Amino acid sequence: MSLAGLKKQLNKANQSIREKIGGAEATKLDDDFLEMEKKIDTMDELSIELITKTKEYLQPNPASRARLAAQNQFSKIRGQARTTQYPQPEGTLGDCMMKYGRELSEGSVSSEYGEALGEMGETLKQMAEVKYNLDATVKQNYLDPLQQLHEKDIKEVLHHRKKLQGRRLDYDCKKRQKEKGSAGSKVSDDDLRSAMEKFEESKELAENGMYNLLESDVEQISQLQTLANSMLEYHQQSTELMEQLCSKLQSRVDDASSRPRAHHRPKKVTEDLLDHYNGTDSTDAPPAYASISAKGSRHSPRSPSHSPFHSPYASPHASPRHSPRASPSNSPFHSPVATPSDFPIQDFSTFEGHLAPPTPPRQRPHSPTHHQPAQQPCCKALYDFEPENEGELGFQEGDLITLTNKIDENWFEGTVKGQSGFFPVNYVEVVVPLL
Known part of the structure; x- marks a missing residue:
């Protein structure tokens, strides 16, 4: 500057x-x-x-x-x-x-x-x-x-x-x-x-x-x-x-x-062992059982599930092992007291330190006492039904239910095992219809 x-x-x-x-x-x-x-x-x-x-x-x-x-x-x-x-x-x-x-x-x-x-x-x-x-x-x-x-x-x-x-x-x-x-x-x-x-x-x-x-x-x-x-x-x-x-x-x-709410039953850890004791193998299960086990039934609004211990081939004329009265809860492995007739005589000397699974029980002749008399209206349970509301009747697959009344096209009234109540029509198969 x-x-x-x-x-x-x-x-x-x-x-x-x-x-x-x-x-x-x-x-x-x-x-x-x-x-x-x-x-x-x-x-x-x-x-x-x-x-x-x-x-x-x-x-x-x-x-x-x-x-x-x-x-x-x-x-x-x-x-x-x-x-x-x-x-x-x-x-x-x-x-x-x-x-x-x-x-x-x-x-x-x-x-x-x-x-x-x-x-x-x-x-x-x-x-x-x-x-x-x-x-x-x-x-x-x-x-x-x-x-x-x-x-x-x-x-x-x-x-x-x-x-x-x-x-x-x-x-x-x-x-x-x-x-x-x-x-x-x-x-x-x-x-x-x-x-x-x-x-x-x-x-x-x-x-x-x-x-x-x-x-x-x-x-x-x-x-x-x-x-x-x-x-x-x-x-x-x-x-x-x-x-x-x-x-x-x-x-x-x-x-x-x-969407219907699926009914989920937790699978037991010992299910495979129980199937083996009952003479069935889960790997050889028929297609109907496999499909039900994988996806669950969709035949009813509540998606009833088959019991995992009950064969889908059970019928009113099946052997006692597959009949409603021969459910797993009545087998020797589920009952605290087993009758001698449930265990056939066999040689256990061939097994090394453990008890082998018993052979299936002997076939018993079909007795008409297993079912209700044909003259009385009754139906057979196709699925397990667990009551969710007061007044409903619970039962398991294979139970024979006495029919007392038909409420409407969707509901029956009946008794089983000393209990009475309402249950859905699509859970059962009518054996003797109401008059």
């Missing part, structure tokens, strides 16, 4: 101190100019706040924003063009639902809840993609123009205002020195006129710049409209996705509500 320039800066500083402390009078500007200065200051603060708050709206998590900015900065330093995307919360939640939904749906036991989780997770992933599109659209059509307004247009106006302030101080300093005529002052009329002209020129540039910036309402409102349209499109697409999801979930709720 030259000596003249340094002296000029000292004069400006001196004038500024005199105005603030000494009460020196400064050249006043018109009210319209001062009003425009206030509005430009407001726009400067507004642009900064809008940029910050819009980014917070698009990317709410401050920690993720900071980590993302650091990663992108490191990529630029290393010369890599990779850009890391902000982790949208919808996408994070969707990944979680899809992961555990798959785990619940895997295996032989399917889960409607797991499939519903997968559908909702997929929808949330689609919403995350819509949010990424919103992020890109807002950045391109709103944030970038706003950033340009702040860094270029407003910055240029503020530069003209700063230059105007310096020339005003220079003009006021020379005018004060000229008016006082202090000793050693060499301010001529030409110097004062030159300072005044520069001051007027700077005022005109600053005022025109502020006016043009304040009159750009159409452009700024258009950018605001672009932001609103982008947000509207995002919410419309999200609403459409959520409506489709709610419809699918409602269909799943209806299907699950109308």
Whole structure:
């Protein structure tokens, strides 16, 4: 800086101190100019706040924003063009639902809840993609123009205002020195006129710049409209996705509500051993039993299940081992007292230190006392029935039930084992119908 320039800066500083402390009078500007200065200051603060708050709206998590900015900065330093995307919360939640939904749906036991989780997770992933599109659209059509307004247009106006302030101080300093005529002052009329002209020129540039910036309402409102349209499109697409999801979930709720509730009987650990003792092998089970064991019966609303210790080939004329009276609960392995007739005589010397399974009991002649007299209305239980409500009659597969009344087309009334009550028609087979 030259000596003249340094002296000029000292004069400006001196004038500024005199105005603030000494009460020196400064050249006043018109009210319209001062009003425009206030509005430009407001726009400067507004642009900064809008940029910050819009980014917070698009990317709410401050920690993720900071980590993302650091990663992108490191990529630029290393010369890599990779850009890391902000982790949208919808996408994070969707990944979680899809992961555990798959785990619940895997295996032989399917889960409607797991499939519903997968559908909702997929929808949330689609919403995350819509949010990424919103992020890109807002950045391109709103944030970038706003950033340009702040860094270029407003910055240029503020530069003209700063230059105007310096020339005003220079003009006021020379005018004060000229008016006082202090000793050693060499301010001529030409110097004062030159300072005044520069001051007027700077005022005109600053005022025109502020006016043009304040009159750009159409452009700024258009950018605001672009932001609103982008947000509207995002919410419309999200609403459409959520409506489709709610419809699918409602269909799943209806299907699950109308599906008969399966009757689950826990499988005993010793079931295979008991089958072996009873003379059957689970691996040689007939197809009917295998299908019932795997999927459960669907012949009735309550899905009655066959007893695992009862052969599906049991009939009223079967041997005592397969008859309703020869159930596992009456076998020697389930009763605390076993009759000698249940164990046929056999040689145990061929077994090494353990008791071999007994041979099946001897066939006993079919006795009509096993069933109710043919003249009395009765029916035979096809499945186990466990009462769930008061007044219902419970029985097991193969029981012979005496019929006393038919309530309606779906319910019978009868007695078995000294108990009476109601039971569903589709659980039994009528042997002797009601008169």
